[in-house]
Amino acid sequence: MPQVLIMYNLKADADSREYERWSLAVDQPAVRTLPSVVDLTSFRVVGKTSGAPSYQFVEIIQVTSLEAFQADLEAPYLRHVMDRWLDYVAEYEIVYLEEIQP
Numbered sequence: 001m002p003q004v005l006i007m008y009n010l011k012a013d014a015d016s017r018e019y020e021r022w023s024l025a026v027d028q029p030a031v032r033t034l035p036s037v038v039d040l041t042s043f044r045v046v047g048k049t050s051g052a053p054s055y056q057f058v059e060i061i062q063v064t065s066l067e068a069f070q071a072d073l074e075a076p077y078l079r080h081v082m083d084r085w086l087d088y089v090a091e092y093e094i095v096y097l098e099e100i101q102p
Contacts, residue, residue, distance in 0.1 A: 001038065001062050001063070001064075001099065002062075002063050002064075002065060002066045002069075002096065002097065002098055002099075003060055003061060003062050003063065003096075003097040003098075003099075004059075004060070004061040004063060004066070004069060004094060004095070004096055004097070005058065005059070005060055005094070005095040005096075005097055006058065006059040006060075006061070006092060006093075006094050006095075007054070007055040007057070007058050007092065007093045007094075007095075008055055008056070008057050008058075008089050008090075008091065008092035008093070009055055009056045009057070009089070009090050009091050009092075010056055010057070010088050010089060010090060011088060011089065011090040012090070014088045014089075014090075016044075016056070019088045020044070022084070022088070023042060026081060026084070027081055027084075027085055028040055028042060030077070030078060030081045031061065031078075031081075034069070034072040034073075034075065034078070035064075035068070035072060036063045036064045036065065036068035036069040036071075036072045037061060037062070037063055037069070037072070038062040038063060038064060039061070039062040040059065040060070040061045040062075041059065041060050042057065042058075042059045043057065043058045043059070043060075044056065044057060045057060045058060055093075066096050
């Protein structure tokens with residue numbers, strides 16, 4: 001099943017606890033309503049094997065297809081949520097994943 005990996009950092013002046021509350025109450029429920037979304041899991045990065053982590057947060061979204069997910073992102077009701085997310089986020093990277101299968 002395809003997945004979307006979103007790695008991101010908050011802006012320096014963003015309150016991470018406030019962001020997490022908003023994410024749980026608004027962002028995650030909105031994304032879960034998209035027809036292409038099977039599951040969504042959000043993580044706070046707490047470290048890595050050596051050095052400082054590159055990102056503060058990671059989200060993994062399982063989707064029915066990458067094309068359907070990209071189309072769903074155009075939903076009008078999601079625009080406000082995405083704009084608010086960008087108010088919090090300084091930088092991000094989105095990676096599309098496909099499982100390696102025999």
